[in-house]
Amino acid sequence: MKKLIFLAICTIALIGCKEKTKQTTETVIEIEEEVETTSEWTTLFDGTNFDNWRGYGTDSMYPEWSIDGDAMMFTPSKEGGKNIITKDTFTSFVLSLEWKISEGGNSGIFWSVFEDPKYNEAYQTGPEIQVLDNERHPDAKANPKFHQAGALYDMVQPEHDVCKPAGEWNLCEISINHNTNEGSVTLNGTKIVKFPLHGEAWDALVENSKFKDWEGFGKHQTGHIGLQDHSDKVWFKNIKIKNL
Numbered sequence: 659m660k661k662l663i664f665l666a667i668c669t670i671a672l673i674g675c676k677e678k679t680k681q682t683t684e685t686v687i688e689i690e691e692e693v694e695t696t697s698e699w700t701t702l703f704d705g706t707n708f709d710n711w712r713g714y715g716t717d718s719m720y721p722e723w724s725i726d727g728d729a730m731m732f733t734p735s736k737e738g739g740k741n742i743i744t745k746d747t748f749t750s751f752v753l754s755l756e757w758k759i760s761e762g763g764n765s766g767i768f769w770s771v772f773e774d775p776k777y778n779e780a781y782q783t784g785p786e787i788q789v790l791d792n793e794r795h796p797d798a799k800a801n802p803k804f805h806q807a808g809a810l811y812d813m814v815q816p817e818h819d820v821c822k823p824a825g826e827w828n829l830c831e832i833s834i835n836h837n838t839n840e841g842s843v844t845l846n847g848t849k850i851v852k853f854p855l856h857g858e859a860w861d862a863l864v865e866n867s868k869f870k871d872w873e874g875f876g877k878h879q880t881g882h883i884g885l886q887d888h889s890d891k892v893w894f895k896n897i898k899i900k901n902l
Contacts, residue, residue: 698900699754699898699899699900700898700899700900700901701897701898702744702883702897702898702899703730703755703894703895703896703897704728704896705725705727705728705729705730705895705896706725707725708723708725708730710744710745710746711723711742711743711744711745712742712743712745713740713741713742713743714741714742714743714771714773714779714780714884715773715775715778719742720740720742720887722734722735722740722887723740723742726893728895728896729756729758729893729894729895730885730893730894730895731891731892731893732765732885732887732891732892732893733891734887734889734890734891738887738889739778739779739887740887741768741779741780741781741884741885741886741887742884742885743768743771743773743780743882743883743884743885744882744883744884745882746882747880747881747882748769748834748880748881748882748883748899748901749834749836749879749880749901750834750835750836750837750901750902751833751834751899751900751901751902752831752832752833752834752899752900752902753767753769753831753832753833753834753883753897753898753899754829754830754831754832754896754897754898754899754900755767755829755830755894755895755896755897755898756827756828756829756830756894756895756896757789757827757828757830757892757893757894758824758825758826758827758828758892758893758894759789759790759791759807759824759825759890759891759892759893760791760824760825760890760891760892761791761794761824761825762791762794762795762824762890763789763790763791763795763824763888763890763891763892764788764789764790764791764795764797764888764889764890765789765790765885765886765887765888765890765892766781766786766787766788766789766811766885766886766888767786767787767789767830767832767883767884767885767886768780768781768784768785768786768787768882768883768884768885768886769784769785769787769832769834769881769882769883769884770783770784770785770834770876770878770879770880770881770882771783771784771881771882771883771884772784772874772877772878772881772882773881773882774874777874780882780884780886781884781886782872782874782875783874783875783876783877783878783881784881784882784884785810785811785813785875785876786810786811786886787808787809787810787811787830787832787843787851788805788806788807788808788809788810788811789807789886789892790805790806790807790821791807791823791824792806792807792819792821793823793824794824802815803815803816803819804867806819806821807819807821807828807845808820808821808830808843808845808850808851809851810841810843810851810853810863812867812868812869813853813863813864813866813867813869814851814852814853814863815851816843816845816850816851817849817850817851818848818850820845820846820847820848820850821845821846822846827895828845828846829845829846829847830843830844830845831843831844831845832844833902834855834902835855835902836855836856836879837902839854839855839856839857840852840854840855841853841854841855855879856879860876864876883899
């Protein structure tokens with residue numbers, strides 16, 4: 659990017675007047691600075707600590723979440739409801755992470771989680787991208803495949819099943835862009851889900867789902883990223899986010 663911009667400046671300097679060259683140079687520098695600012699990834703989990711995370715509804719991490727090698731591992735307990743969220747909130751972003759599910763397991767990735775005492779669970783406000791063992795879990799067999807791995811849970815089914823077997827890592831990229839009203843899920847290099855984020859089209863998706871009468875569901879454009887306790891063992895690693 660920088661090399662191309664530099665060549666463009668040099669060409670203009672040779673054929674244009676000094677004043678135009680100055681103006682063009684200033685414009686290009688502004689664009690270059692904007693690209694650098696908006697393209698930076700922020701690490702949310704690097705395998706060493708939970709500094710960017712806490713339990714939903716608490717200031718601390720739940721003990722069910724631990725570090726296993728370079729990954730965070732969730733080990734279910736009898737109590738349940740041990741979802742975790744990022745300490746920071748996000749609006750428009752690209753989230754990249756890898757997930758691995760246990761045999762027959764089920765979990766999920768939330769965004770736009772609005773934390774409030776009247777909502778006991780992160781899924782009451784935050785839409786979910788499904789994490790699932792497609793080979794063994796019965797949710798993957800139903801049609802339409804609204805509960806298959808990578809689906810916008812109960813709302814939009816994946817166009818392709820590219821999920822790797824239980825015990826293997828899946829690279830997942832979730833794009834949430836309220837500026838263009840476009841959301842998408844890319845799993846293992848293939849874009850499998852696209853959906854609107856607000857407006858009439860979003861409202862129609864909610865109306866046709868289990869969330870139709872849920873007071874706070876999908877109502878907040880800014881919120882926490884969340885990872886789900888669904889009473890199954892699951893791992894996440896290499897979690898990073900880029901603001902759009």
